[in-house]
Amino acid sequence: MSYIYQIRPVIGEEEKQAVVEYLDSGGWLTEYERTREFERAIAQLIRKRYASVVTSGTVSIFLALKALGVGPGDEVIVPDFTMIATANAVLLAGARPVMVDIEPQTLCLDISLAESVVTSRTKAVIVVSINGRCPDMDRAGAFAQAHGLALIEDAAQAMGSTWRGKPIGSFGYAGCFSFSPHKIVTTGQGGAIVTDDEDLIERVRRLKDFGREAPGIDRHVALGFNFKFTDLQAVVGLAQLKKLEERLGRKKELFRLYQEYLRDVPEVSFLSTDLSETVPWFVDILVPDPEALKAHLDAHGIGSRRFYPPVHTQEPYRIDASYPVAEEVSRRGLWLPSSISLDDETIRQVCGVIRAFYKVKTPV
Numbered sequence: 001m002s003y004i005y006q007i008r009p010v011i012g013e014e015e016k017q018a019v020v021e022y023l024d025s026g027g028w029l030t031e032y033e034r035t036r037e038f039e040r041a042i043a044q045l046i047r048k049r050y051a052s053v054v055t056s057g058t059v060s061i062f063l064a065l066k067a068l069g070v071g072p073g074d075e076v077i078v079p080d081f082t083m084i085a086t087a088n089a090v091l092l093a094g095a096r097p098v099m100v101d102i103e104p105q106t107l108c109l110d111i112s113l114a115e116s117v118v119t120s121r122t123k124a125v126i127v128v129s130i131n132g133r134c135p136d137m138d139r140a141g142a143f144a145q146a147h148g149l150a151l152i153e154d155a156a157q158a159m160g161s162t163w164r165g166k167p168i169g170s171f172g173y174a175g176c177f178s179f180s181p182h183k184i185v186t187t188g189q190g191g192a193i194v195t196d197d198e199d200l201i202e203r204v205r206r207l208k209d210f211g212r213e214a215p216g217i218d219r220h221v222a223l224g225f226n227f228k229f230t231d232l233q234a235v236v237g238l239a240q241l242k243k244l245e246e247r248l249g250r251k252k253e254l255f256r257l258y259q260e261y262l263r264d265v266p267e268v269s270f271l272s273t274d275l276s277e278t279v280p281w282f283v284d285i286l287v288p289d290p291e292a293l294k295a296h297l298d299a300h301g302i303g304s305r306r307f308y309p310p311v312h313t314q315e316p317y318r319i320d321a322s323y324p325v326a327e328e329v330s331r332r333g334l335w336l337p338s339s340i341s342l343d344d345e346t347i348r349q350v351c352g353v354i355r356a357f358y359k360v361k362t363p364v
């Protein structure tokens with residue numbers, strides 16, 4: 001059995017063809033018409049009026065915050081369990097991330113706990129849809145509104161997932177996505193901000209293009225950056241979007257297969273997951289001893305990945321505080337091989353190795 005990665009990008013003939021055709025067309029590589037097309041496709045998918053694509057998911061959150069005017073002296077609520085980029089984007093904007101514990105059933109921000117950290121300095125709340133799941137978004141919206149906060153969705157892991165039939169990433173004032181190599185849709189690197197707010201998207205567009213008044217004009221109305229996308233990436237993204245249903249469907253099937261093959265292993269638990277709404281980006285399990293299971297999988301040529309440590313335990317954010325749910329899931333969580341290129345037989349083999357570790361007989 002060759003090494004099984006926990007995740008790897010899946011690029012097909014369509015993407016290769018699209019890149020070759022684009023290069024043959026004499027395009028300038030940087031963002032132009034194909035990028036606009038990709039933005040329209042993303043906006044349509046999330047059912048928002050506007051999308052602007054940028055260099056990464058981190059930058060998408062950073063720019064959403066900057067465009068909202070969040071900066072030094074401000075506070076932004078973030079979940080204590082997330083990929084560190086969520087908190088980094090807040091710090092980059094000059095504001096202070098204030099961590100809040102998560103719900104055990106979704107691994108997402110616990111809105112009821114967020115109430116207690118709101119101060120006059122709080123300007124925004126970032127809900128992160130960990131692995132395509134999300135908290136009660138009506139409640140998140142009501143919480144933000146009650147306190148006059150901007151609701152930002154970090155939907156980096158949630159393209160294609162919904163809550164009550166509505167796309168994740170469409171609930172907030174701004175929704176942020178990532179196209180890094182292990183995401184549902186990848187363009188190598190990249191990110192997107194989606195919104196219905198024309199002013200917000202205009203500010204984002206200026207900020208990502210040196211603060212230009214309008215593209216191609218060297219009059220700068222604000223301090224800006226260069227966070228532009230490239231048409232070369234856009235054609236890859238567009239090719240992937242054409243196969244989105246297939247890509248989402250395979251993620252769900254993988255999750256279903258793992259559940260089936262590991263159902264009778266008492267040490268392994270899955271989070272309750274409604275596959276009609278959630279696209280599990282990574283297959284996540286909770287076990288008593290993830291490090292030992294990981295070592296066992298490694299020894300059998302199978303990659304896996306421990307859950308993120310809680311943000312408050314990471315060096316740039318270290319504080320002496322307790323976030324019991326984030327700590328508990330970080331201690332127990334493991335991500336299993338989740339690439340959509342894996343076939344059913346490989347998943348069965350991976351599960352066989354897990355079953356052997358827990359000494360549960362595999363029926364022949």
Ligand SMILES: Cc1ncc(COP(=O)(O)O)c(C=O)c1O
Nearest residue numbers: 056057058083085156178179180
């Ligand atoms: C929840 C979350 N937010 C933000 C990011 C950052 O995205 P990027 O790697 O594109 O900067 C990631 C990336 O893995 C993520 O998982």
